[in-house]
Structure formats: C-alpha cells, structure tokens
Amino acid sequence: MMNARQQRAWCHVGDVLVPGHAPxxxxxxxxxxxxIPRLLAAGHPDxxxxxxxxxxxxxxxxxxxxxxxxxxxxxxxxxxxxPGGPFRLLELGLRGVVLSSYYAGLxxxxxxxRIHGHLGxxxxxxxxxxxxx
Amino acid sequence: MQxxxxxxxxxxxxxxxxxxxxxxxxxxxxxKRVLLIEAGRAWQSGQYxxxxxxxxxxxxxxxxxxxxxxxxxxxxxxxxxxxGTVVNQCLLDRFDEVALQSWAxxxxxxxxxxxxxxxxxxxxxxxxxxxxIREQDWNGNARLYVDGFEQLGYGWAxxxxxxxxxxxxxxxxxxxxxxxxxxxxxxxxxxxxLPLARQHGIEIITECExxxxxxxxxxxxxxxxxxxxxxxxxxxxxxxxxxxxxxTRILLNSGLGDSLPALGHGFYCHPQFVTFGVYDRIIDxxxxxxxxxxxxxxxFRAAGFKLENVFVGPMGAAYLVPGxxxxxxxxxxxxxxxxxxEVAVRDVTPxxxxxxxxxxxxxxxxxxxxxxxxxxxxxxxxRDIYRATGARRVIESPVQIGLHLMGGCAQGTQxxxxxxxxxxAVHGMPRLHVMDGSLFPDAPGINPSLTIMALAHRAAEAxxxxxxxxxVATAPRIQESA
Ligand SMILES: Cc1cc2nc3c(=O)[nH]c(=O)nc-3n(C[C@H](O)[C@H](O)[C@H](O)COP(=O)(O)OP(=O)(O)OC[C@H]3O[C@@H](n4cnc5c(N)ncnc54)[C@H](O)[C@@H]3O)c2cc1C
Numbered sequence: 001m002m003n004a005r006q007q008r009a010w011c012h013v014g015d016v017l018v019p020g021h022a023p024x025x026x027x028x029x030x031x032x033x034x035x036i037p038r039l040l041a042a043g044h045p046d047x048x049x050x051x052x053x054x055x056x057x058x059x060x061x062x063x064x065x066x067x068x069x070x071x072x073x074x075x076x077x078x079x080x081x082x083p084g085g086p087f088r089l090l091e092l093g094l095r096g097v098v099l100s101s102y103y104a105g106l107x108x109x110x111x112x113x114r115i116h117g118h119l120g121x122x123x124x125x126x127x128x129x130x131x132x133x
Numbered sequence: 134m135q136x137x138x139x140x141x142x143x144x145x146x147x148x149x150x151x152x153x154x155x156x157x158x159x160x161x162x163x164x165k166r167v168l169l170i171e172a173g174r175a176w177q178s179g180q181y182x183x184x185x186x187x188x189x190x191x192x193x194x195x196x197x198x199x200x201x202x203x204x205x206x207x208x209x210x211x212x213x214x215x216x217g218t219v220v221n222q223c224l225l226d227r228f229d230e231v232a233l234q235s236w237a238x239x240x241x242x243x244x245x246x247x248x249x250x251x252x253x254x255x256x257x258x259x260x261x262x263x264x265x266i267r268e269q270d271w272n273g274n275a276r277l278y279v280d281g282f283e284q285l286g287y288g289w290a291x292x293x294x295x296x297x298x299x300x301x302x303x304x305x306x307x308x309x310x311x312x313x314x315x316x317x318x319x320x321x322x323x324x325x326x327l328p329l330a331r332q333h334g335i336e337i338i339t340e341c342e343x344x345x346x347x348x349x350x351x352x353x354x355x356x357x358x359x360x361x362x363x364x365x366x367x368x369x370x371x372x373x374x375x376x377x378x379x380x381t382r383i384l385l386n387s388g389l390g391d392s393l394p395a396l397g398h399g400f401y402c403h404p405q406f407v408t409f410g411v412y413d414r415i416i417d418x419x420x421x422x423x424x425x426x427x428x429x430x431x432x433f434r435a436a437g438f439k440l441e442n443v444f445v446g447p448m449g450a451a452y453l454v455p456g457x458x459x460x461x462x463x464x465x466x467x468x469x470x471x472x473x474x475e476v477a478v479r480d481v482t483p484x485x486x487x488x489x490x491x492x493x494x495x496x497x498x499x500x501x502x503x504x505x506x507x508x509x510x511x512x513x514x515x516r517d518i519y520r521a522t523g524a525r526r527v528i529e530s531p532v533q534i535g536l537h538l539m540g541g542c543a544q545g546t547q548x549x550x551x552x553x554x555x556x557x558a559v560h561g562m563p564r565l566h567v568m569d570g571s572l573f574p575d576a577p578g579i580n581p582s583l584t585i586m587a588l589a590h591r592a593a594e595a596x597x598x599x600x601x602x603x604x605v606a607t608a609p610r611i612q613e614s615a
Contacts, residue, residue: 021462035186042189042196044493070457078531081203081499088204096198099451103465104186119468121447123306123419127179127316 002037006052009059010036010098016066017098023118030115031108032101039097051093070094142168142336144596145355145368147343147383149173150216151585152569152592153374154322154330155257159593161333162604168366169335170355172342172379173213176323181219181313185446188312192220199378201484201498201535206404208496208535210376213313214339215322217376218582220311221536222424222443223295223319225263225583227254231434232577239574241546242555244591253587259603260329261320262297266425270301274418274472275425277410278442281518282428290429292442295320301421308423308446326586332607345387346371348562370564370596373542374589377571381486381541382494384552384559390487393552393560399543400484401576402535403477404500405441406508407453408515409464410472410524417469418444437479437503437578438511444473453530464528474518475534476511478504479578486541500533537581539573557592568592 011028020026040048077087105113143165182188189197211217236245282289343357353371373380428440482501545551
C-alpha cells in the first residue's frame with residue numbers, strides 16, 4: 001500500500017515523464033499510480049526501498065528542473081560500462097515503473113483502457129468458450 | 134540411518150522449464166519415482182493473466198526484468214510451472230553445424246555434432262506439434278520485413294513454431310501467448326511434456342524455491358521454502374533444471390564456488406538490439422502471428438547476428454522507445470504505425486553469474502566491442518530495410534534485452550573449464566546433475582529451447598543407461614460412475 005504522500009510523489013515524477021499529449025492523458029489523470037505498489041512488491045525489497053526514497057526526494061524538485069535532471073540521467077545512461085550503470089538502473093526504476101503502470105491498460109474501472117484505446121491496441125484470443133481479449 | 138534421511142525419490146528435479154519437464158517425463162516413463170519442484174505457480178490455460186502487466190508480474194522473475202549489474206542488459210526469465218516455455222515465443226530450431234562444432238570444440242564432447250544430436254532432436258520433436266507460419270497468417274510487420282529482404286537481396290525463411298491450431302484466420306492474436314497461451318495451442322511444457330509426465334506418476338510441488346543442497350554418498354538433500362515454510366527434500370539423485378541463473382545460484386549458494394572453478398562463468402544471452410520503423414500506413418505489428426519470418430542468410434550467420442521479425446505490447450514498447458515526455462507520447466500514439474525488427478547478436482564476451490554478500494544474484498554481462506560490431510552490422514541492414522520500405526523515421530532502442538539465458542554450469546570434459554561432465558553429473562558429485570540452458574558451453578546464435586529439450590533426452594539416456602524412446606500417453610482410465 002502507498003500513502004497519499006507517496007502517491008503524490010510518484011504522480012509528480014509521472015507527470016514529468018508522461019505530461020499528456022492529446023488525446024493521451026497525463027500520468028496523474030489516470031489510475032496508473034495505483035498499480036505501483038504491486039510492481040514494486042514483485043521486485044527485490046531493496047530496490048523498492050531505494051526507488052521509493054529517490055521518488056520522495058524528487059517530490060520537492062520543481063517540474064522543469066526535474067525534467068532537466070531526467071534528461072541528464074537519460075544521457076548519462078548511454079555511457080558504456082560501469083560509469084553509465086547507476087543511471088541505467090535509475091532509468092529502469094523511474095521510467096520503467098511509470099511507463100509500465102501507465103501503459104498497462106488497467107487505467108479504467110470498466111476494463112476498457114482509455115490509453116490502449118487511443119493507441120488502437122486491441123487483441124483477441126478466441127478460446128473454446130469465450131471470445132474475449 | 135534415520136528414516137527421514139532415506140531418499141524418498143529416485144530423482145528430485147528443480148525447475149520445470151525446457152530442461153526439467155522433458156527429463157521428468159522420460160525418467161517417470163522409465164518407472165522412476167520423480168519429484169518436480171517449481172518456484173512459480175501452476176496455471177490452468179484459462180487462468181493466465183489477460184494483460185501485459187499481470188503477465189509480467191505473475192509469470193516472470195523480479196516482476197518482469199532483471200537488469201545485469203551495470204544495467205546494460207535487461208534479462209527476462211519465466212517463473213511458472215513450465216518455466217520459460219510458458220512465456221516464450223516457442224520458435225523451435227535445431228542447431229546447425231556451426232553451433233555444434235563450436236560446442237564440441239569448447240566442451241571436448243564429440244557427440245555435439247549434427248549426427249550425434251539428430252536422434253535427440255527426432256525424439257523431442259515427436260512430442261511437439263511444429264508448424265511453419267503460413268504466408269496467409271503474416272501481419273503487416275512480416276510483409277514489410279520480407280519486402281525489404283527481397284528488395285535488398287537477403288535470404289529469409291518462414292519461422293517454425295511449436296503450435297497447434299492457433300486459428301489466426303479467426304482473429305486470434307498470438308502476442309497474447311507471451312503471457313501464457315489461453316487456448317493450449319502453444320507447445321509449452323504444460324501442454325506437451327508435463328501432462329505425459331503426470332500420467333506416468335510424477336509428483337509436482339509448485340511455489341517452492343530451492344535455496345541450496347547437500348550432496349552425500351546416499352543421495353542429495355535440497356532445502357528451500359514452500360509457501361513461506363522451510364522445507365527439505367531427499368532424492369537418490371537431484372537434477373538442477375532451474376535455468377542458467379537459477380541452477381547457478383543454487384550451486385553457488387550451496388558453497389560449491391570454490392570446488393567448481395568454472396561455476397558462474399561463461400554466461401551468454403544473445404543480446405537483442407530493438408528498432409522500430411515509423412510508417413505513414415498502419416502496420417498493426419501486434420496482430421495475428423506477430424512473428425512469422427526470420428533471416429536466413431549465410432552472410433548474417435558468418436557475421437554473428439540474425440534479424441528478428443518481432444513485436445511487443447504497449448508496456449514493452451514504451452520501455453523500449455527511448456526518452457520521455459511529449460515526444461515519447463507522440464511516438465507511442467503511433468503504435469499501430471510501428472514496425473519492429475531486432476538484431477539478435479551471437480555474443481562472444483562471456484558474462485559471469487555470482488552472488489553478492491547479501492546472497493542476491495549478480496549478473497555481470499558486458500556488451501563487448503565484438504558484440505557492438507555485430508550489432509552495428511545488423512542495424513545497418515535494418516535501416517536499409519526500413520528505408521527501402523518507406524519508413525518515415527527509425528527509432529533505435531538504447532535498451533538491450535536478453536531472453537536466451539545460457540551458461541554458468543557449462544558441460545565439458547575438464548573441470549577447469551566446465552561444471553558438469555559429459556554424463557550430466559556435476560564434476561565430483563555423481564548424484565547431482567544439471568539439465569537446462571546453464572549447460573551451454575557458448576552462445577549458439579540460434580533459439581535455444583528445442584536444443585535444451587533435446588539435451589534432456591540425451592541426459593535421460595545418460596542417467597538411465599540406455600536408449601530412451603518417445604513417451605506415449607497411457608490409455609485414459611475409464612471412470613466408473615458412482
Ligand atoms: C519472452 C521470451 C521469449 C522467448 N522466445 C524463445 C523462442 O521463441 N525460442 C526459444 O528457443 N527460446 C525462447 N526463449 C528462451 C527460452 O524460453 C529459454 O531458453 C528456455 O525456457 C530455458 O529453459 P531452461 O530449462 O534452461 O530454463 P527455464 O525454462 O527458465 O526453466 C527454469 C525453471 O526453474 C524455476 N526455478 C528457478 N530457480 C528455482 C529455484 N531456486 N527453485 C525452484 N524453481 C526454480 C523457474 O521458475 C523456471 O520455471 C524466450 C524467452 C523469453 C523470456
């Protein structure tokens with residue numbers, strides 16, 4: 001479970017990574033943040049604590065500055081070998097979690113994902129009895 | 134001897150993937166008492182998650198991705214009854230002479246040859262339904278791939294997949310199978326070897342993670358956790374089939390690193406460099422048989438790469454498309470206009486699997502200069518294909534993916550360079566065996582899982598000391614009504 005403060009912190013970072021671009025909504029306008037605890041729980045507890053701490057710290061960084069910081073992290077993550085390592089892992093922790101929760105397709109209570117709808121992503125698999133996606 | 138120490142099983146097998154399940158099946162059919170232990174859970178085909186998010190979380194280790202120590206490669210491995218075969222694409226190719234010759238050279242095992250492996254492939258394939266993907270089932274991505282190959286004069290071939298009646302013409306989308314096939318069409322272990330093994334009496338324990346083992350004169354004791362409880366199992370023999378990372382981890386955690394100098398060395402993963410082409414027209418690369426054709430060009434083989442016609446769901450695509458913000462959203466909004474081709478590199482720079490002080494797995498895997506050279510050669514061909522077929526833009530992912538996890542417990546004749554002997558026993562431990570992708574002496578540059586299954590047949594013959602025939606289903610028992 002995440003408390004409201006932690007949710008706000010993830011939405012703050014999420015809105016920089018996914019600021020919305022019509023018709024795709026921005027991160028905090030979806031229910032994506034609700035998926036993050038499950039995502040973190042599936043990984044190693046040390047990673048979950050580390051990334052949660054980073055996100056709490058980033059909560060106080062103004063969005064334009066945060067965007068700049070994240071661009072720097074992305075650039076540094078392209079450094080080969082060990083020097084780029086921490087930045088790649090940070091990218092995986094922040095970008096990986098935010099994008100996975102946003103594009104999961106679980107953003108709507110009725111099961112009809114708005115985000116997948118906008119992408120045009122529908123798949124089907126007809127089993128013997130049902131014909132659902 | 135205390136009664137509890139008497140080995141209960143002839144064989145305890147850890148891991149139910151491409152190596153563990155076939156071996157369990159052959160041993161049980163030969164009358165052996167077999168226990169199969171799996172860390173993941175068992176699924177009915179109708180219960181597999183119906184979305185990418187839950188599939189990642191519930192069917193994969195670490196919630197989907199395990200990064201190498203410097204984050205250069207994102208490693209994926211299945212965690213479910215059936216292992217990687219539940220989440221894989223089930224493309225099943227035999228190895229060629231190039232791959233087997235290299236293995237023979239590295240391992241000192243002459244049987245690694247086309248002739249030596251043929252019987253093992255033949256028997257394995259008798260348990261599987263194998264189909265070539267037909268042209269009428271191609272989607273936009275496959276058509277574009279073939280168009281590009283033909284314009285540029287490169288060789289391609291239809292893919293051979295383990296599948297039965299996918300009914301793509303009825304509108305089925307096989308991308309769903311990456312989260313477990315809901316119609317039992319994909320030839321995963323729960324559809325092929327496991328039902329046979331069950332008929333021949335194997336016992337299965339799922340959601341049980343083995344942490345270590347003790348090898349003794351009478352047998353092997355394995356210890357681990359089953360749904361939170363500490364447990365121990367005893368077998369006259371134990372077989373580690375927990376995959377490259379899993380089996381290596383168990384051996385390292387059992388303190389065998391010092392006595393087995395090659396343990397954890399020689400890790401390979403066929404790193405994949407993913408690209409997207411953006412087109413004005415709709416490609417719908419995620420529909421139908423989303424992977425239908427492959428490169429089949431001796432020049433690529435000689436250059437150490439192949440080009441894969443592939444695609445991913447929105448979560449995967451978002452992770453692979455670089456950047457963030459509005460540009461990233463704009464790229465994702467064109468999801469239906471994206472084509473995808475990746476370079477899968479036959480890697481030559483060995484990685485290393487070890488344990489951190491806190492017992493956590495650490496995988497050092499560098500993308501070396503030679504891998505980068507091979508990737509560059511493949512990426513150039515891909516850019517040419519996209520250009521020839523009218524792509525408006527090419528997106529190259531900075532993330533490298535490793536789906537074929539191989540090595541760590543290499544098989545060979547010499548203890549200095551290998552962990553497992555030609556008879557599939559760990560050097561110096563006659564009752565402990567390994568049978569999975571960790572045995573690979575190097576990277577073949579070809580999809581590994583059919584060969585892992587074929588090695589399981591070879592291992593069964595080594596353990597049983599004779600020829601092993603294909604396993605047939607026992608006649609269904611007629612239930613008497615009450
Ligand atoms: C997305 C994806 C697509 C792929 N596509 C293809 C393809 O098209 N063709 C191909 O040939 N290969 C493909 N592969 C690779 C292929 O699936 C693997 O190479 C193959 O499954 C490896 O077999 P294995 O027996 O070594 O290990 P696995 O199949 O991974 O089985 C190991 C099992 O051991 C279990 N285990 C691990 N540790 C423990 C423990 N401590 N205790 C108990 N159980 C444990 C795991 O949960 C797992 O179920 C793909 C892989 C992925 C992830």
